[in-house]
Amino acid sequence: MSCYLRHLKEIFEEAGIEVTPANRKDVDRVVHATAGVPYKHCPTAWKKVKQEFLTDEKKRRILIRELKKSFGAKK
Numbered sequence: 001m002s003c004y005l006r007h008l009k010e011i012f013e014e015a016g017i018e019v020t021p022a023n024r025k026d027v028d029r030v031v032h033a034t035a036g037v038p039y040k041h042c043p044t045a046w047k048k049v050k051q052e053f054l055t056d057e058k059k060r061r062i063l064i065r066e067l068k069k070s071f072g073a074k075k
Contacts, residue, residue, distance in 0.1 A: 004046035005031070011053075011060065015067035027067070034066045 005019055005028060012019055019027050029039050037045040053059045
């Protein structure tokens with residue numbers, strides 16, 4: 001499972017979702033899809049997220065929007 005998710009706590013908080021054992025795979029799939037990386041390619045996904053989505057505010061907002069859309073967060 002994707003241990004990199006723990007590094008995205010602030011993004012998940014902004015998206016208004018809590019990552020739990022029950023939704024962890026689904027959250028991971030959304031992160032992979034938003035990053036444009038095939039699911040289960042975790043090192044590649046983390047590298048892209050770290051380089052693009054954590055350094056570019058516009059891309060960060062895109063990830064947050066996709067997470068909100070996928071999990072129905074109201075925050």
